[in-house]
Amino acid sequence: MIRELVIRLARWTGLLSPTQYPYPAIDITLPGGRNFHLVGSIHMGTQDMSPLPKQLIRKVAQADALIVEADISGNESPFGEPAPLPPLVERIDEQQYQHIERLCDELGVPMYSLIALPCWQIALMLQATQAQRLGLRGEYGIDFQLLTYAKTHAKRVIELEGAEQQLELLHQLPEGGRSLLDDTLTHWHTNARLLQTMISWWLDSRPSVGIEQLPATFGNVLYDVLMHQRNQRWKRLLENMPAGNYVVAVGALHLYGEGNLPNLLNQKN
Numbered sequence: 293m294i295r296e297l298v299i300r301l302a303r304w305t306g307l308l309s310p311t312q313y314p315y316p317a318i319d320i321t322l323p324g325g326r327n328f329h330l331v332g333s334i335h336m337g338t339q340d341m342s343p344l345p346k347q348l349i350r351k352v353a354q355a356d357a358l359i360v361e362a363d364i365s366g367n368e369s370p371f372g373e374p375a376p377l378p379p380l381v382e383r384i385d386e387q388q389y390q391h392i393e394r395l396c397d398e399l400g401v402p403m404y405s406l407i408a409l410p411c412w413q414i415a416l417m418l419q420a421t422q423a424q425r426l427g428l429r430g431e432y433g434i435d436f437q438l439l440t441y442a443k444t445h446a447k448r449v450i451e452l453e454g455a456e457q458q459l460e461l462l463h464q465l466p467e468g469g470r471s472l473l474d475d476t477l478t479h480w481h482t483n484a485r486l487l488q489t490m491i492s493w494w495l496d497s498r499p500s501v502g503i504e505q506l507p508a509t510f511g512n513v514l515y516d517v518l519m520h521q522r523n524q525r526w527k528r529l530l531e532n533m534p535a536g537n538y539v540v541a542v543g544a545l546h547l548y549g550e551g552n553l554p555n556l557l558n559q560k561n
Contacts, residue, residue, distance in 0.1 A: 332544030412469025
């Protein structure tokens with residue numbers, strides 16, 4: 293998602309080998325009998341991404357637990373009431389404000405619904421609406437489908453973070469998450485292509501676009517906070533799991549790039 297990601301993706305192409313799994317996944321075994329099936333999840337999906345591949349369902353059925361970033365199977369909003377903020381027009385420059393107005397017109401989003409929100413929440417709402425316009429829905433997201441199966445079959449679910457910790461991470465972004473909004477506006481069209489590429493990983497036997505050709509959609513600072521630092525925390529949590537077999541569903545791009553999760557887990561301590 294940053295330039296380092298694009299450079300290193302080709303090195304990790306084998307992680308998506310269609311001879312192993314017909315979806316983005318890799319198996320990692322750690323000392324002490326800890327076996328992880330790492331799955332590259334997409335948080336919103338298309339209808340033809342359901343049901344999940346039978347091979348993945350078998351993995352979950354045989355696992356001791358399903359591990360996810362956060363349990364998103366509930367209906368409650370994680371955001372709560374935003375703290376009072378100056379109007380958006382006072383927090384961003386005029387060109388960005390006009391860009392958001394154009395996107396709101398294009399997406400059918402009332403501009404007044406955004407102007408009192410923090411920048412990170414505006415970015416997430418625009419991204420979610422963009423995904424919906426591309427035909428993606430939350431109920432077809434890979435992690436949501438995995439959680440539904442796990443709970444239906446009384447399978448243990450473990451959170452790597454949880455919604456509250458994810459929300460706290462967003463609250464800690466400088467300037468109310470201005471950098472996330474900046475990147476969302478800058479990479480608006482490349483983000484749409486990235487979504488379509490990741491969908492192809494689940495629908496096709498091999499990616500329709502080469503892994504090394506993924507567009508960059510995050511700047512360096514955001515990549516460090518939202519990808520690299522989280523991968524480091526997840527590594528420590530997974531290394532402290534008891535012996536067992538686990539299916540681990542994380543955002544697909546956590547499997548690639550600088551400081552990716554599989555590489556961290558494979559490092560010799």
